[in-house]
Amino acid sequence: MKQSIITLIFVGIIGVGMAGLAFADTLEMKDGRLLDGLYMGGTQTSIRFQADGKVQVIPVKDILALTFSAPVSNAPTPAPKDQGFSKSTTTPSQNSIAAGTKLPVKILDNLSVDSSRKDDWFRGTLENALVVNGKVIAPKGSRVNGQVVTVQPQGKYGPELAVTLRELVVNDQIIKLSTSNYLAQTQATQTTTHDLGLGTLKVVTRERGPLSIPYQSIVEFETLNPVDVPAAK
Known part of the structure; x- marks a missing residue:
C-alpha cells in the first residue's frame, strides 16, 4: 500500500481533499522520521509538505511512504507541462x-x-x-x-x-x-483618554x-x- 502511494506521487496525480481544516497526513522518511502534517502537492522529484505551520520541500528519494487520514480528492497535484497562462484562444474543452x-x-x-x-x-x-x-x-x-x-x-x-x-x-x-x-x-493604535481630575488628563496608547x-x-x-x-x- 505504501509503495503504491509513492508511485502516485511520482506521476503527480494524488491529492488531499478539503474535507476538514485539520489534516493528519503522515510522511515516513527513510531515515526513520515520521512527520505529521499536510501534503501540499509535488513533482516527480520532490513534494511540498506542511508540518508545524511551515512548508518544506522534500526530495522523493528521501521518502519511504506517504499516507493520508482524510479522503483523497481536491489537493495540489502537478500541472501538465503545457498548463498555465497562454495567449491561446478558448476551445470547446477549455474555459x-x-x-x-x-x-x-x-x-x-x-x-x-x-x-x-x-x-x-x-x-x-x-x-x-x-x-x-x-x-x-x-x-x-x-x-x-x-x-x-x-x-x-x-x-x-x-x-x-x-x-x-x-x-x-x-x-x-x-x-x-x-x-x-x-x-x-x-x-x-487605540488611544484612550482618562480624566484624573484637577485638569489632568492621562492618554494611553495601545497597539x-x-x-x-x-x-x-x-x-x-x-x-x-x-x-x-x-x-x-
Missing part, C-alpha cells in the same frame, strides 16, 4: 479566465509579520464561484494556494506584509496563476497587535494574465 478577473479568497492560515517568512505557502478557498460565460468553472470553496511575497517587520513606512495567489485547483488539476499582490494594511492577515480573512486578488482551465471530463 478561459480573463486577465483582470477578481478572485475573493478566504485565507485558511494565520499570516503575520511575526510568524510568516517570504515564500511561505498558505491555503485558501474561493469565496465566490468563478463564472465564465454563464458557466461555473470553479465552485465556491475551490482550493487555492498562495505565497508570502513580502515580510518586513520594520519597513520604511512601517511593517509590510504582502501575499499573492499561485495555484487554483479545478477538476483535480492545479492551474498556475499570476495575480496582483494583496498588501495588508497597517493596524491603527492592536502585529501586522497580520488573520485566519478566515477575506481578501481579493486580480488575475494578471488570461488562464485556460480544462473542462471537467
Whole structure:
C-alpha cells in the first residue's frame, strides 16, 4: 500500500481533499522520521509538505511512504507541462479566465509579520464561484494556494506584509496563476483618554497587535494574465 502511494506521487496525480481544516497526513522518511502534517502537492522529484505551520520541500528519494487520514480528492497535484497562462484562444474543452478577473479568497492560515517568512505557502478557498460565460468553472470553496511575497517587520513606512495567489485547483488539476499582490494594511493604535481630575488628563496608547492577515480573512486578488482551465471530463 505504501509503495503504491509513492508511485502516485511520482506521476503527480494524488491529492488531499478539503474535507476538514485539520489534516493528519503522515510522511515516513527513510531515515526513520515520521512527520505529521499536510501534503501540499509535488513533482516527480520532490513534494511540498506542511508540518508545524511551515512548508518544506522534500526530495522523493528521501521518502519511504506517504499516507493520508482524510479522503483523497481536491489537493495540489502537478500541472501538465503545457498548463498555465497562454495567449491561446478558448476551445470547446477549455474555459478561459480573463486577465483582470477578481478572485475573493478566504485565507485558511494565520499570516503575520511575526510568524510568516517570504515564500511561505498558505491555503485558501474561493469565496465566490468563478463564472465564465454563464458557466461555473470553479465552485465556491475551490482550493487555492498562495505565497508570502513580502515580510518586513520594520519597513520604511512601517511593517509590510504582502501575499499573492499561485495555484487554483479545478477538476483535480492545479492551474498556475499570476495575480496582483494583496498588501495588508497597517493596524491603527487605540488611544484612550482618562480624566484624573484637577485638569489632568492621562492618554494611553495601545497597539492592536502585529501586522497580520488573520485566519478566515477575506481578501481579493486580480488575475494578471488570461488562464485556460480544462473542462471537467
